[in-house]
Amino acid sequence: MSLSLVRSQIPVTRRDVVVDSLRDAIVTGALEPGTFLRETALAVQLGVSATPVREAMAVLQAEGLVEIEAHRHKRVTPIDLAATRDLLEVQAHLWRLGYVRGMPHMTPAQLRELRAEVERYARVISLGEECRPEGKLEAIRASHAFHTTIIAAAANSELLRVTLDRLALVARFILLHGTSTISPAGLRLHQAILAAITIGDQEQALAHFDSLAARMIALADHGVAATPITGD
Amino acid sequence: MSLSLVRSQIPVTRRDVVVDSLRDAIVTGALEPGTFLRETALAVQLGVSATPVREAMAVLQAEGLVEIEAHRHKRVTPIDLAATRDLLEVQAHLWRLGYVRGMPHMTPAQLRELRAEVERYARVISLGEECRPEGKLEAIRASHAFHTTIIAAAANSELLRVTLDRLALVARFILLHGTSTISPAGLRLHQAILAAITIGDQEQALAHFDSLAARMIALADHGVAATPITGD
DNA sequence: GCACTATACATTCTATAGAATATATTGAAG
DNA sequence: CTTCAATATATTCTATAGAATGTATAGTGC
Numbered sequence: 256m257s258l259s260l261v262r263s264q265i266p267v268t269r270r271d272v273v274v275d276s277l278r279d280a281i282v283t284g285a286l287e288p289g290t291f292l293r294e295t296a297l298a299v300q301l302g303v304s305a306t307p308v309r310e311a312m313a314v315l316q317a318e319g320l321v322e323i324e325a326h327r328h329k330r331v332t333p334i335d336l337a338a339t340r341d342l343l344e345v346q347a348h349l350w351r352l353g354y355v356r357g358m359p360h361m362t363p364a365q366l367r368e369l370r371a372e373v374e375r376y377a378r379v380i381s382l383g384e385e386c387r388p389e390g391k392l393e394a395i396r397a398s399h400a401f402h403t404t405i406i407a408a409a410a411n412s413e414l415l416r417v418t419l420d421r422l423a424l425v426a427r428f429i430l431l432h433g434t435s436t437i438s439p440a441g442l443r444l445h446q447a448i449l450a451a452i453t454i455g456d457q458e459q460a461l462a463h464f465d466s467l468a469a470r471m472i473a474l475a476d477h478g479v480a481a482t483p484i485t486g487d
Numbered sequence: 488m489s490l491s492l493v494r495s496q497i498p499v500t501r502r503d504v505v506v507d508s509l510r511d512a513i514v515t516g517a518l519e520p521g522t523f524l525r526e527t528a529l530a531v532q533l534g535v536s537a538t539p540v541r542e543a544m545a546v547l548q549a550e551g552l553v554e555i556e557a558h559r560h561k562r563v564t565p566i567d568l569a570a571t572r573d574l575l576e577v578q579a580h581l582w583r584l585g586y587v588r589g590m591p592h593m594t595p596a597q598l599r600e601l602r603a604e605v606e607r608y609a610r611v612i613s614l615g616e617e618c619r620p621e622g623k624l625e626a627i628r629a630s631h632a633f634h635t636t637i638i639a640a641a642a643n644s645e646l647l648r649v650t651l652d653r654l655a656l657v658a659r660f661i662l663l664h665g666t667s668t669i670s671p672a673g674l675r676l677h678q679a680i681l682a683a684i685t686i687g688d689q690e691q692a693l694a695h696f697d698s699l700a701a702r703m704i705a706l707a708d709h710g711v712a713a714t715p716i717t718g719d
Numbered sequence: 720g721c722a723c724t725a726t727a728c729a730t731t732c733t734a735t736a737g738a739a740t741a742t743a744t745t746g747a748a749g
Numbered sequence: 750c751t752t753c754a755a756t757a758t759a760t761t762c763t764a765t766a767g768a769a770t771g772t773a774t775a776g777t778g779c
Contacts (some may be wrong), residue, residue, distance in 0.1 A: 267557040268557050268762065271761095293730070294731075295730080295731095304763060304764045304765070305763095305765090306538070306765090307762080309686045310762095313542050313545040314549060317545075317647075319545060325499040325500050325503070325731085325770095326499065326769080327771065338644050339648065340646065341645040343586075344643065344646075345645045345646050345649060348584055352631075411573045413570065413574045414576075416551075416571065417577060473647075500733090502732085502733095525763075527761095536734045539734095540735055541762085558739080559760085560761085561762080637732085684756090710728070721778105721779085722775080722778090723777085724778095725776080725777095726773105726774080728772085728773075728774090729772080729773090730770085730772095731769080731771090732768080732770085732771085733757070733768070734767080735767100736764090737762105738761105739760105739761080739762070739763085740762085741756105741759085741761090742757105742758085742759075744756080746753105746756090747751085747754085748753085749752080749753100
């Protein structure tokens with residue numbers, strides 16, 4: 256199961272390969288939150304030496320997926336509900352800014368892209384796959400690509416970058432704890448946003464986005480307690 | 488001339504030391520925008536081996552201070568006016584969110600901290616040091632600490648993190664190109680914000696902040712052309 | 720039995736050397 | 750003279766071994 260939400264352009268170095276593998280494993284939960292990471296073990300497992308593994312750690316630490324304590328250990332960032340709420344609030348705020356700036360400048364090609372992503376989301380729901388991990392993942396991919404397409408229209412390089420930087424962390428939480436976000440109701444909100452944008456009603460599109468964001472943030476409030484950590 | 492705006496808690500590993508040194512050098516312009524970075528040369532210069540230098544590069548790349556082309560070269564991120572405008576807009580937007588969330592919850596100790604930072608800024612101006620690099624740097628430190636204190640009151644870990652992450656990049660631009668931001672007018676705006684917060688008038692504080700942000704962003708519009716790159 | 724020290728072990732962190740890759744230079748053919 | 754190929758050079762990237770650091774265990778004094 257490969258995620259490919261965020262990806263280092265073309266992975267040319269071994270460091271890039273390691274970053275991508277580990278990011279996928281962390282986001283999908285194959286490496287559970289809190290898992291301790293020993294660099295030699297990972298190196299053997301991935302068929303590389305310790306050096307690129309260590310460099311990959313520095314990258315993942317910057318993305319917030321890994322926590323490092325110098326000279327002691329590294330581990331997959333545990334899921335803390337308070338921190339996650341903060342994360343989702345900031346991400347929603349940035350996405351909203353992207354909507355405001357991007358919606359007025361969307362090209363026909365970008366509108367088609369939006370429709371395609373909604374279709375993709377709809378396919379998951381119509382097949383009843385939203386409870387299986389693969390289905391959830393596919394829907395999350397579609398949803399994130401949907402938002403990202405709108406933000407890209409804002410033509411603000413930094414805004415695009417800062418939202419992409421946090422995407423993996425957001426995706427992990429939704430995938431592991433967000434049972435209710437990927438749902439027929441979620442699909443309807445995406446469809447409503449698309450419809451509003453298509454007829455040029457940006458106010459209404461924003462209103463629907465706000466509903467979506469509120470639903471997402473609510474997950475971190477009355478959220479289930481974090482999964483038991485099997486530190487290994 | 489040490490910056491110490493952003494810093495890796497306590498630099499315990501050589502990697503941390505290298506990150507801090509290079510960040511300072513880049514922000515102050517000692518390493519000019521566009522300068523190519525050869526890892527062995529830097530390693531010799533800093534008295535370490537190439538390994539921690541490479542790991543430091545990965546960190547600085549994530550901060551946007553260094554650009555890496557795999558198997559080719561690394562260089563100090565050049566100053567691009569369009570990208571900088573995007574950066575400043577996003578940063579201002581995040582700071583503003585921090586103001587809205589933070590101002591209602593400021594403690595007396597934090598208010599004292601704000602006063603201290605304004606004093607620090609005022610000292611630079613009253614001595615007429617705002618044109619010398621050291622003075623500019625000191626005023627930027629004070630200004631950023633001022634904003635950060637307000638954001639800290641918002642108690643949103645992610646908001647604090649995302650604003651701190653971009654601080655070095657913002658500081659570099661202001662220091663190298665922002666002749667007009669650090670000025671008596673800039674000081675007055677900080678004083679006005681402080682006064683408004685002190686009497687609890689958050690609306691007016693925001694209005695003054697917006698003026699400050701607009702002045703900052705304007706630098707990247709009719710900005711001077713980037714300094715000639717002496718690629719070395 | 721309890722606190723403290725010293726030793727053994729595990730893991731991270733760093734240095735160095737060699738492999739891989741990209742660029743510049745030289746030479747030859749057309 | 751230009752174009753292309755082959756070689757030389759410089760730099761990055763990776764692997765491996767050893768140094769540094771932190772943790773756990775065993776042992777000793779009280």
